[in-house]
Amino acid sequence: MLSLTIQAREGWARRGVLRVRGHEIDTPAFMPVGTQATVKSLTPAEVRETGAQIILNNAYHLYLRPGVELVERCGGLHRFQAWDGGILTDSGGYQIFSLSSLHKVAEEGLTFRSHIDGSEHFMSPEKAIEVQGRLGADIIMSFDQPIPWGATRPQTVEATERTHRWAARGRAAWNPETGQALFGIVQGGFEEDPRKLSAAELSALDFPGYAIGGLSVGEPKEVMWAMLDAVTPLLPEEKPRYLMGVGLPTDIVRAVLLGVDMFDCVLPTRMGRNGSAFTWAGRINLRNAQYEADTGPLDPRCPCAVCRTFSRAYLRHLLKAGEILALRSLTYHNLTLYQQVMAKIRENIEGGTYVEWAAGFLHTYRE
Amino acid sequence: MLSLTIQAREGWARRGVLRVRGHEIDTPAFMPVGTQATVKSLTPAEVRETGAQIILNNAYHLYLRPGVELVERCGGLHRFQAWDGGILTDSGGYQIFSLSSLHKVAEEGLTFRSHIDGSEHFMSPEKAIEVQGRLGADIIMSFDQPIPWGATRPQTVEATERTHRWAARGRAAWNPETGQALFGIVQGGFEEDPRKLSAAELSALDFPGYAIGGLSVGEPKEVMWAMLDAVTPLLPEEKPRYLMGVGLPTDIVRAVLLGVDMFDCVLPTRMGRNGSAFTWAGRINLRNAQYEADTGPLDPRCPCAVCRTFSRAYLRHLLKAGEILALRSLTYHNLTLYQQVMAKIRENIEGGTYVEWAAGFLHTYRE
Numbered sequence: 189m190l191s192l193t194i195q196a197r198e199g200w201a202r203r204g205v206l207r208v209r210g211h212e213i214d215t216p217a218f219m220p221v222g223t224q225a226t227v228k229s230l231t232p233a234e235v236r237e238t239g240a241q242i243i244l245n246n247a248y249h250l251y252l253r254p255g256v257e258l259v260e261r262c263g264g265l266h267r268f269q270a271w272d273g274g275i276l277t278d279s280g281g282y283q284i285f286s287l288s289s290l291h292k293v294a295e296e297g298l299t300f301r302s303h304i305d306g307s308e309h310f311m312s313p314e315k316a317i318e319v320q321g322r323l324g325a326d327i328i329m330s331f332d333q334p335i336p337w338g339a340t341r342p343q344t345v346e347a348t349e350r351t352h353r354w355a356a357r358g359r360a361a362w363n364p365e366t367g368q369a370l371f372g373i374v375q376g377g378f379e380e381d382p383r384k385l386s387a388a389e390l391s392a393l394d395f396p397g398y399a400i401g402g403l404s405v406g407e408p409k410e411v412m413w414a415m416l417d418a419v420t421p422l423l424p425e426e427k428p429r430y431l432m433g434v435g436l437p438t439d440i441v442r443a444v445l446l447g448v449d450m451f452d453c454v455l456p457t458r459m460g461r462n463g464s465a466f467t468w469a470g471r472i473n474l475r476n477a478q479y480e481a482d483t484g485p486l487d488p489r490c491p492c493a494v495c496r497t498f499s500r501a502y503l504r505h506l507l508k509a510g511e512i513l514a515l516r517s518l519t520y521h522n523l524t525l526y527q528q529v530m531a532k533i534r535e536n537i538e539g540g541t542y543v544e545w546a547a548g549f550l551h552t553y554r555e
Numbered sequence: 556m557l558s559l560t561i562q563a564r565e566g567w568a569r570r571g572v573l574r575v576r577g578h579e580i581d582t583p584a585f586m587p588v589g590t591q592a593t594v595k596s597l598t599p600a601e602v603r604e605t606g607a608q609i610i611l612n613n614a615y616h617l618y619l620r621p622g623v624e625l626v627e628r629c630g631g632l633h634r635f636q637a638w639d640g641g642i643l644t645d646s647g648g649y650q651i652f653s654l655s656s657l658h659k660v661a662e663e664g665l666t667f668r669s670h671i672d673g674s675e676h677f678m679s680p681e682k683a684i685e686v687q688g689r690l691g692a693d694i695i696m697s698f699d700q701p702i703p704w705g706a707t708r709p710q711t712v713e714a715t716e717r718t719h720r721w722a723a724r725g726r727a728a729w730n731p732e733t734g735q736a737l738f739g740i741v742q743g744g745f746e747e748d749p750r751k752l753s754a755a756e757l758s759a760l761d762f763p764g765y766a767i768g769g770l771s772v773g774e775p776k777e778v779m780w781a782m783l784d785a786v787t788p789l790l791p792e793e794k795p796r797y798l799m800g801v802g803l804p805t806d807i808v809r810a811v812l813l814g815v816d817m818f819d820c821v822l823p824t825r826m827g828r829n830g831s832a833f834t835w836a837g838r839i840n841l842r843n844a845q846y847e848a849d850t851g852p853l854d855p856r857c858p859c860a861v862c863r864t865f866s867r868a869y870l871r872h873l874l875k876a877g878e879i880l881a882l883r884s885l886t887y888h889n890l891t892l893y894q895q896v897m898a899k900i901r902e903n904i905e906g907g908t909y910v911e912w913a914a915g916f917l918h919t920y921r922e
Contacts, residue, residue, distance in 0.1 A: 225872065229879040231864070254847075254872040261848050262868050270864045480621075481628050497598070497637045501629050505592065505621040512596040512879055 190327070190369035190396040192428045192449070196538045200420065200447035203537035206428055209326045209367045211274035213241045215428065216444045216537075218530045219276060219452040220523050224249050225259075225269040227523070228457050229516045232271040238492070238520060239527030241273050242327075244452045247320050248280030248287070252302050252309070256322045264324030276452075277325035278432075279316040279373075281332045282401070293333070295350065313354040314361040321366060328362075329399060330355045332373040337406040344377035351375045352389045359393055369396040371430060377402065378411050380418045387422035397428040400448075404434045413442065420447040437466065437529050438553055441546045444533055456526050460518035463507050466525045470554030474504045474518070492524040557694070557736035557763040559795045559816070563905045567787065567814035570904035573795055576693045576734045578641035580608045582795065582816040583904075585807065585897045586643060587890050588824060591616050592626075592636040594890070595824050596883045599638040605859070605887060606894030608640050609694075611819045614687050615647030615654070619669050619676075623689045631691030643819075644692035645799075646683045646740075648699045649768070660700070662717065680721040681728040688733060695729075696766060697722045699740040704773040711744035718742045719756045726760055736763040738797060744769065745778050747785045754789035764795040767815075771801045780809065787814040804833065804896050805920055808913045811900055823893045827885035830874050833892045837921030841871050841885070859891035 192215070194204040206213040220227045220235060223246045227235045235243060245265055250256070262268040265275050284290065284300045291299040297312030311319075316331035332351040335344050355372050362370045372395035376383035390398060400419055403412045416431065423429055430450035431443050440451050456466060463475045467487040472479070474486075485495035486503065494503075494517045506514035536545040559582070561571040573580040587594045587602060590613045594602045602610060612632055617623070629635040632642050651657065651667045658666040664679030678686075683698035699718040702711050722739050729737045739762035743750035757765060767786055770779045783798065790796050797817035798810050807818050823833060830842045834854040839846070841853075852862035853870065861870075861884045873881035899916075903909040 224876045224878060225869075226876075226878050226880045229883070231860075231880065231883075233860075233864075249876075253876060254868075258848060258868065258872070262850055262866060268866075268869055268872075270869070481625060483629055493598075493600075497600075499629060499635075501621075501625065502592075502635055502637070505625070505635075509591045509593075509616075509620060511591060511593050512882060513593045513598065515879060516596070516598075516883070 189364065189367065190428070192397075192426060194426070196540075198537050198540055198542045199445065201444050201533075201537050201542050202447060202449060203534045204428075204449060206449070208274060208369050211242065211326060213274055214530075214534055215449040216440070216530060216533050217242060217450050218440065218526050219244045219450065220526075221246075221452055221454045221457060222269070222271075224253070225265060227519075228461065229512070229519045230523075232269060234520055235271070235523070236273065238523040239531065240523065243271060243273065243275060245269075245275055245277050245323070245325065246280065246283060247277045247316065247323060247325075247328075248283035250277075250323055251280065251311075251319050252304055256319055259323050266324060274327070275325045276327040277320045277323055277329065279320060279329040279331045280311060281316070282334050284311060285334050295353070297331075313358040317358045317361045317370070321363070321368060325368065327369045327371060327397065329371050330358045330373050330395075332375055332401055334405070335375055335377045335402050337378065339377055341379070344379070344382055348375045348377065348382050348386050352386065355390055355393055355395075359395065371395055371397040371399045371428075373399040373401040373432070374419055374423075375402045376415070376419075378407050378415060380414070383415050383418050384422060387419045391422060391424055395427070397430060398423045399430040399432050401432045403431070404439075413446075416443060416446050416448070436555055437526065438550055438555060440529065441533065441549055444537075445543070445546055456522035457519050460522040461515045463514075463518065464522075465503075465518055466522045468525070469552070474500060474507055479504050486518075486521050487525065490521065490525060490528070492521050494518075494521040494524075556731065556734065557795070559764075559793060561793070563907075565904050565907055565909045566812065568811050568900075568904050568909050569814060569816060570901045571795075571816060573816070575641060575736050578609065578693060580641055581897075581901055583807070583811045583897055583900050584609060584817050585893050586611045586817065586819040587893075588613075588819055588821045589636070589638075591620070592632060594886075595828065596879070596886045597890075599636060601887055602638070602890070603640065605890040606898065607890065609643060610638060610640065611643050611645060612636075612690070612692065613647065613650060614644040614683065614690060614692075614695075615650035617644075617690055618647065618678075618686050619671055623686055626690050633691060641694070642692040643694040643797075644687045644690055644696065646687065646696040646698045647678060648683070649701050651678060652701050662720070664698075680725040684725045684728045684737070688730070688735060692735065694736045694738060694764065696738050697725045697740050697762075699742055699768055701772070702742055702744045702769050704745065706744055708746070711746070711749055715742045715744065715749050715753050719753065722757055722760055722762075726762065738762055738764040738766045738795075740766040740768040740799070741786055741790075742769045743782070743786075745774050745782060747781070750782050750785050751789060754786045758789060758791055762794070764797060765790045766797040766799050768799045770798070771806075780813075783810060783813050783815070803922055804893065805917055805922060807896065808900065808916055811904075812910070812913055823889035824886050827889040828882045830881075830885065831889075832870075832885055833889045835892070836919070841867060841874055846871050853885075853888050854892065857888065857892060857895070859888050861885075861888040861891075
């Protein structure tokens, strides 16, 4: 079963160790996104080298391709993708709403068409648990109904209440004896009342961990911070808190101040593939002409193999020439830098210097 | 200066060691193609792991992007791409004819438009030597005029004679004191007489090495073998012979029987990116449904990291999902397999068993 040992606190920030099915994960933790059972462009050995201890896979994508049965036949997600660290699967609700053409939203579940081949499928809270269970992740997520920025209050309340009923159904369908830990997902839109209600109702269901979902979907940053601020104090103190899909390094540093333990985000990988490199001084766009003849590394303080081997000038050439090595290199470096930020966060919470360090980081780091 | 020490012979096949500017290259050698100063999708460390001791870069591409000056400012091709093995640059004649829109063929040289931005450029035999010299390759190639399959006899003779005059001009422009070795390129089209004439005329110019160009451009395989058979006996025995742009493993095994020492080809990398894996039993297309649930490695005898880590089923999934890791993995495996074939070739020439081994390989290997 999942456990979170909190080793140090500073304000609301916590430094801990999450244990699940033999995996030990230092928190606050950043989980690279491996949507289709691969962190895009990297080998599992490289993902490990960046410092990652747990990755995120996406149940919606894997359910559609290659399918649950094939992953099972190949020994589950760990063996299939040759990753011996932790795996969390997202349940797929968000992707059904954002990627597939939705056929029907009903109390029973969602009927939708595959974004790959248009085939029709049905997903329910129970089936989401079954799919994730069979895929073999270590941490699995409740099936929820996301709420778009701009939803009306009645829409928000309706979707949030359905998410609660679905959470209860999923929890009942979950078999804790597998060792897989099920997280509930707090929704509630962009106002305090439904958010707080959602946190309270889900807490009452006693999940091994809690995700905060439906943020960073287009709302202003201050709305996101207000929602997070409203919700985290209501979540059980001894259980992990996972802020879904967030974010930039400064977002992570801020969210840790509010008591978040786990993060995932496509930005370091996706922006890397677009030519952006994260550095300790902020983000740079390597396509910019100023790096044309820059023989220095992406970041002078970064110990990664890319920074030890390649110049900005060479990486820029690769990028302009459309070469895969550019995408790999920027992805690897960005994930390394993210993990170095996480290590600094943990180190400073341990030392009781986090608030001070975070202030300095937020002051000097340029998004 | 370049030297070739021939350590063993069997028939016309030779096993040797090529030394150039501190690099030692076991021959027969296969050179992976790194057109734009990167063997597509791989790091230089991985290229080394596959067993490669020398790679090919393309002077035409690098002259256009990132440009000679930038490569020089970054310390030359070796430092620029962080590759400490040998580098051979192709002069660019072939690419000017095949990729750019050609403006004018004149005795002085070629006026052409960049395939990247349409800008106009001029390349002469002297400039090709200068460009390659400044790029800093270890082995550089004469500037030649390729002859398409289907050319008339007068076209063939005209282009071949120009190639000879250009070879002499390039040789005069070359500074041997750089340690860079200049190879002449035998042309002569697809008939014996002009081919033999070309071999004889170029031999008289006393280059450090000889390339056989203009083959594998669409002509029937038997024409290629006839041309190679006609040419190799005329080339200086003690100098390396490089068959440009060839080929499949069976082509290489056959060409070694005719006395060829060096090869380059895009097939293992390009076909890898298209989903083909080379194995000891032949080539397989991983997109084929028969590999859908195949939990075995690409090749059970291959020691590469891909075969030790990933199943065919997983690689097929990555390929179908359009994931970069599939392209990397197939490229890495294919180049490893090619280098293993080269090692077997050398081992069998040393042991005096090459003809027998080659017969067995050509019998069992399925293209």
